[in-house]
Amino acid sequence: MAAHVLVFPCPAQGHINCMLHFAAGLLDAGLHVTFLHTDHNRRRLGLAASVVEADSPRLRFLSVTDGLPDDHPRTAGDLVALVESMMTTTRVAYRALLASLRAGAPRDDGFPPVTCVVADGMLPFAINVAEELGVPALAFRTASACSFLAYLSVPKLVELGEVPVPAGADLDAPVRGVPGMEGFLRRRDLPSFCRGDDGTGGLHPMLKIIAEFSAHSCNARALILNTTASLERSALAHIAPHMRDVFAIGPLHAMFQQPAAGGALWREDDGCTAWLDSQADGTVVYVSLGSLAIISVEEFTEFLSGLVSAGHPFLWVLRPDMVGASQNAVLQDAIKAAGRGKARVVEWAPQRDVLRHRAVGCFLTHAGWNSTLESVAEGVPTVCWPFFVDQQTNSRFMAAVWGTGLDMKDVCERAVVERMVREAMESVELRRSAQALAQQVRQDIAHGGSSAEEFKRLVGFINELSISTRGSTPSPDKE
Numbered sequence: 157m158a159a160h161v162l163v164f165p166c167p168a169q170g171h172i173n174c175m176l177h178f179a180a181g182l183l184d185a186g187l188h189v190t191f192l193h194t195d196h197n198r199r200r201l202g203l204a205a206s207v208v209e210a211d212s213p214r215l216r217f218l219s220v221t222d223g224l225p226d227d228h229p230r231t232a233g234d235l236v237a238l239v240e241s242m243m244t245t246t247r248v249a250y251r252a253l254l255a256s257l258r259a260g261a262p263r264d265d266g267f268p269p270v271t272c273v274v275a276d277g278m279l280p281f282a283i284n285v286a287e288e289l290g291v292p293a294l295a296f297r298t299a300s301a302c303s304f305l306a307y308l309s310v311p312k313l314v315e316l317g318e319v320p321v322p323a324g325a326d327l328d329a330p331v332r333g334v335p336g337m338e339g340f341l342r343r344r345d346l347p348s349f350c351r352g353d354d355g356t357g358g359l360h361p362m363l364k365i366i367a368e369f370s371a372h373s374c375n376a377r378a379l380i381l382n383t384t385a386s387l388e389r390s391a392l393a394h395i396a397p398h399m400r401d402v403f404a405i406g407p408l409h410a411m412f413q414q415p416a417a418g419g420a421l422w423r424e425d426d427g428c429t430a431w432l433d434s435q436a437d438g439t440v441v442y443v444s445l446g447s448l449a450i451i452s453v454e455e456f457t458e459f460l461s462g463l464v465s466a467g468h469p470f471l472w473v474l475r476p477d478m479v480g481a482s483q484n485a486v487l488q489d490a491i492k493a494a495g496r497g498k499a500r501v502v503e504w505a506p507q508r509d510v511l512r513h514r515a516v517g518c519f520l521t522h523a524g525w526n527s528t529l530e531s532v533a534e535g536v537p538t539v540c541w542p543f544f545v546d547q548q549t550n551s552r553f554m555a556a557v558w559g560t561g562l563d564m565k566d567v568c569e570r571a572v573v574e575r576m577v578r579e580a581m582e583s584v585e586l587r588r589s590a591q592a593l594a595q596q597v598r599q600d601i602a603h604g605g606s607s608a609e610e611f612k613r614l615v616g617f618i619n620e621l622s623i624s625t626r627g628s629t630p631s632p633d634k635e
């Protein structure tokens with residue numbers, strides 16, 4: 157009987173995508189997978205309460221409550237509410253579900269018992285509950301190794317007086333305390349919540365939460381990171397001593413085909429690929445700020461002016477909640493009018509296909525880790541406008557370590573947008589570095605490459621854990 161892994165991502169697009177690709181890899185390796193969404197996202201995805209994926213009979217989707225009302229925005233503006241609700245309400249529902257799926261529980265769903273949990277490191281309760289129920293659990297971090305290392309270094313950064321970075325501090329000053337990054341990391345490149353505090357000089361509440369969750373991941377049976385040695389060798393080496401085991405397996409989207417169902421929380425506008433077909437090679441700027449960033453009307457106007465002045469056709473993803481649903485139609489019209497036939501705007505694009513398209517010349521991105529990996533894998537140069545969390549650190553890597561992108565820092569001015577977009581479209585050097593890095597990454601994921609080998613090792617690790625789980629008697633349910 158094959159191992160059965162319950163995969164539980166944080167309920168945000170940037171977490172769901174890579175964990176779904178990971179699940180696809182487990183299916184390819186012959187394992188069973190239960191992919192756990194929240195009820196809210198399951199409804200958004202149009203999935204039934206319990207559904208087995210038609211093309212993959214060993215994959216099913218289940219869901220648990222996130223405890224928030226359906227009309228809650230669940231965006232960057234209120235992540236603390238989501239985290240707190242999940243740590244209380246979801247925890248109870250998840251515990252009951254997992255207790256009913258583990259070995260020894262009566263069931264007639266045609267799936268073997270769950271023998272292992274791979275939970276998002278941002279859901280530490282999912283790891284604790286699994287281990288309490290006798291199911292071994294691994295942590296999966298969906299962000300970069302370099303940002304994870306920065307979070308692990310928070311106690312040291314506090315000891316050195318680097319964090320919290322006070323308002324008005326020189327953000328270009330170098331930072332000590334994140335091993336291996338002393339040469340190039342500036343205050344502004346630390347994860348965003350290192351700036352500002354809790355109002356009394358203590359750590360920002362989100363930094364406290366993420367740093368605690370990062371330290372918690374060290375207790376899991378192993379840590380899985382969606383990255384590869386070619387991209388983050390030094391960060392991985394500095395993380396390893398903190399962990400029982402680390403698997404660097406990525407970029408996952410380039411390794412495994414995402415299952416047909418259960419992925420995009422917004423309706424994809426496939427029409428934009430036909431529009432790209434009509435554009436010349438390497439001429440289009442693709443603009444997307446991921447699934448969580450929220451911008452002001454002023455920032456929108458600066459981006460639009462800068463893009464128009466740069467003079468290239470552009471494809472812009474403007475999510476309905478990005479500036480505000482009530483503004484969306486007006487802003488879409490503003491893009492179309494300003495672009496004078498050279499602009500296309502969509503609410504959600506098939507991003508991986510877009511980045512792969514021959515017409516795309518550069519990517520104006522918020523530097524979320526998935527977008528970073530997707531641009532790296534396709535060798536597309538970037539202009540980065542980091543919004544929050546790990547994006548500042550990722551942006552610095554693209555600009556200063558890999559040489560594949562330009563860092564707008566977190567200022568948004570039309571002249572800077574224009575200058576950087578022009579440079580990214582024209583720079584031979586950026587394109588060469590981006591293509592060389594893509595080549596290296598392709599070797600990592602190819603047969604015998606580091607990510608491919610690490611994935612094989614992980615499947616062996618999970619199978620071993622699963623054998624011992626099936627052999628053990630489940631511990632009594634404590635709640």
Ligand SMILES: O=c1ccn([C@@H]2O[C@H](COP(=O)(O)OP(=O)(O)O[C@H]3O[C@H](CO)[C@@H](O)[C@H](O)[C@H]3O)[C@@H](O)[C@H]2O)c(=O)[nH]1
Binds near residue numbers: 171298448544
């Ligand atoms: O029109 C679009 C826009 C985005 N995407 C996809 O959505 C994902 C977005 O992920 P990411 O680029 O990582 O951005 P966020 O959605 O902002 O992701 C959150 O989660 C990431 C992983 O932890 C972090 O790195 C980010 O900072 C955090 O904001 C990517 O796979 C994109 O391909 C689409 O398919 N279509």
